[in-house]
Amino acid sequence: MFEIESLPIWISVPLSLIILVIILVATAYIYTTWTHTIFKKMGIPDPTPGLMGMLPLHAEKGIIELDLEVTKKYGPVSGIFIGRLPAMLISDTGLIKQIFVQEFSNFVNRNQFVPNVNIMKRAIANVEDNEWRAMRSVISPTFSSGKMRDMSSLINMCVGNMVDSFGEKVDPIKSVKLDEICQAYTMDVIAATAFGIDADCQKNPEFDFFVNAKKTLQFSFSAPIVVLCLMFPILTDICDYFNLGYMPRDCVKYFTDTVHHAIQERKQETSNKRDLLQLMLNTHKESTNASAKQMTEDEILANSLFFIMAGFDTTSITLGFALHCLATNPEIQDKAYEEITQKIGKEAPTYDNLKNLTYIDMIISETLRMYPAATRLNRRANNDTNINGYDIPNGMIIMVPIYTIHRDPAHWEDPDKFVPERFSAENKDKINPYAYMPFGLGPRNCVGMRLANLVTKMAIVALLQNFRFIQSPETEVTPKLSKGGFVRSENGIYLRIERRNV
Numbered sequence: 001m002f003e004i005e006s007l008p009i010w011i012s013v014p015l016s017l018i019i020l021v022i023i024l025v026a027t028a029y030i031y032t033t034w035t036h037t038i039f040k041k042m043g044i045p046d047p048t049p050g051l052m053g054m055l056p057l058h059a060e061k062g063i064i065e066l067d068l069e070v071t072k073k074y075g076p077v078s079g080i081f082i083g084r085l086p087a088m089l090i091s092d093t094g095l096i097k098q099i100f101v102q103e104f105s106n107f108v109n110r111n112q113f114v115p116n117v118n119i120m121k122r123a124i125a126n127v128e129d130n131e132w133r134a135m136r137s138v139i140s141p142t143f144s145s146g147k148m149r150d151m152s153s154l155i156n157m158c159v160g161n162m163v164d165s166f167g168e169k170v171d172p173i174k175s176v177k178l179d180e181i182c183q184a185y186t187m188d189v190i191a192a193t194a195f196g197i198d199a200d201c202q203k204n205p206e207f208d209f210f211v212n213a214k215k216t217l218q219f220s221f222s223a224p225i226v227v228l229c230l231m232f233p234i235l236t237d238i239c240d241y242f243n244l245g246y247m248p249r250d251c252v253k254y255f256t257d258t259v260h261h262a263i264q265e266r267k268q269e270t271s272n273k274r275d276l277l278q279l280m281l282n283t284h285k286e287s288t289n290a291s292a293k294q295m296t297e298d299e300i301l302a303n304s305l306f307f308i309m310a311g312f313d314t315t316s317i318t319l320g321f322a323l324h325c326l327a328t329n330p331e332i333q334d335k336a337y338e339e340i341t342q343k344i345g346k347e348a349p350t351y352d353n354l355k356n357l358t359y360i361d362m363i364i365s366e367t368l369r370m371y372p373a374a375t376r377l378n379r380r381a382n383n384d385t386n387i388n389g390y391d392i393p394n395g396m397i398i399m400v401p402i403y404t405i406h407r408d409p410a411h412w413e414d415p416d417k418f419v420p421e422r423f424s425a426e427n428k429d430k431i432n433p434y435a436y437m438p439f440g441l442g443p444r445n446c447v448g449m450r451l452a453n454l455v456t457k458m459a460i461v462a463l464l465q466n467f468r469f470i471q472s473p474e475t476e477v478t479p480k481l482s483k484g485g486f487v488r489s490e491n492g493i494y495l496r497i498e499r500r501n502v
């Protein structure tokens with residue numbers, strides 16, 4: 001019989017290595033493709049995945065285009081692969097209602113696709129089951145309408161800085177890229193409302209807080225750690241062991257130190273601040289519910305960090321698109337200005353006077369329909385279950401393509417047209433509530449929704465009181481959207497700004 005040891009060493013060593021490589025490649029191949037037959041067994045159509053699942057397609061087309069194509073070709077319930085992980089891509093609103101609301105107890109958690117540093121595992125978006133329930137009941141009241149009213153004066157200061165910044169960009173010919181100004185505004189808001197920090201990123205774009213937050217959000221499907229963990233989810237455990245995550249280590253350290261320092265300062269003084277950090281520190285004092293859990297310092301830290309990530313970019317994207325939609329629909333901008341002039345005139349926007357501006361609410365809702373900042377919702381089945389005839393196994397990931405549904409002509413007449421009247425008091429009852437989900441759905445929807453709406457509305461009102469936004473030759477009327485996890489303009493939003501004769 002043939003034995004490797006009997007061969008000369010110069011043949012046996014390379015031969016052994018070749019055999020080892022073949023075994024490793026074959027094992028990796030079997031491991032990564034093992035899941036590929038699951039949808040055939042479930043009777044659900046899916047695009048045949050390649051060796052790397054659909055990662056190359058995610059990178060090449062981007063999430064939005066991929067979801068539109070898959071849904072068009074395979075229907076409202078299909079299978080996709082995120083690395084080796086199978087996920088059901090669902091745009092059937094009946095099924096969505098069942099999963100996100102009626103059967104919520106079976107779908108409480110999100111799937112975490114990429115490794116997170118240990119500290120972030122304590123954030124509300126990442127904790128699971130009863131831990132999430134307890135944390136949500138503590139955090140929700142910090143975003144109540146009363147708390148938002150308290151925070152509105154903090155937001156107003158940031159609005160003032162932004163108006164000044166736009167004022168400097170007024171030009172009869174040149175257009176302005178809005179993205180950085182909107183980002184500086186929402187970063188100021190998060191720094192002020194979450195930590196009581198007066199950042200003024202409009203004047204200090206190099207402020208560490210701002211620079212690190214932007215770096216933290218540079219997530220890409222093609223980053224090596226992301227690709228490896230999606231292809232070999234087992235590596236996530238190894239990353240956990242070494243406390244590795246997709247966020248740059250120096251950013252995590254910067255924010256951890258900043259928040260830790262702020263917490264220590266607050267502990268030493270009797271603070272009457274009304275920002276989110278103080279509200280979280282106060283929760284146990286203010287709670288009337290004996291079973292309500294006091295948050296640990298790590299949890300406060302994790303959530304403060306998460307608020308920066310969840311709140312800053314999403315809100316600035318929404319504001320940028322709202323201004324774009326107003327500039328490209330000047331008659332709607334005029335109507336919005338008319339409402340502001342009639343109802344609050346030149347008064348500075350406040351929590352209370354904003355309530356009268358219902359047309360501005362309609363504009364924000366329609367902006368979020370056309371450009372929902374988040375691309376997909378995600379839940380994971382806790383048990384084997386049967387929903388509407390689909391046998392969904394324990395662990396199955398559910399993905400809901402928000403953009404696809406928001407642009408589906410079956411739910412929205414003329415879906416690519418900006419029509420705020422869809423959300424008027426007379427019309428909004430006609431909207432299928434499971435076809436509109438910019439802030440998610442069900443008990444685990446966006447906890448910061450009130451803050452996001454307030455921040456966007458205050459900015460739009462103050463800006464329209466001072467300026468007119470005008471489409472220019474640089475404006476992409478239909479913005480090209482980026483391929484990443486957020487619905488953002490790939491090339492930036494360019495508009496011309498004119499000062500109103502006030």
Ligand code: HEM
Binds near residue numbers: 136307308310453
């Ligand atoms: C226009 C701005 C925003 C948009 C479009 C947005 C959208 C979303 C979406 C789609 C989700 C997932 C919901 C689901 O799975 O059903 C979410 C979750 C979340 N958002 Fe927002 N968000 C915005 C602003 C904010 C702000 C300002 C904060 C806080 C400062 C925030 C904090 C959160 C948190 C903590 C979660 C996780 C909730 C949980 O797991 O219980 N968001 N957001």
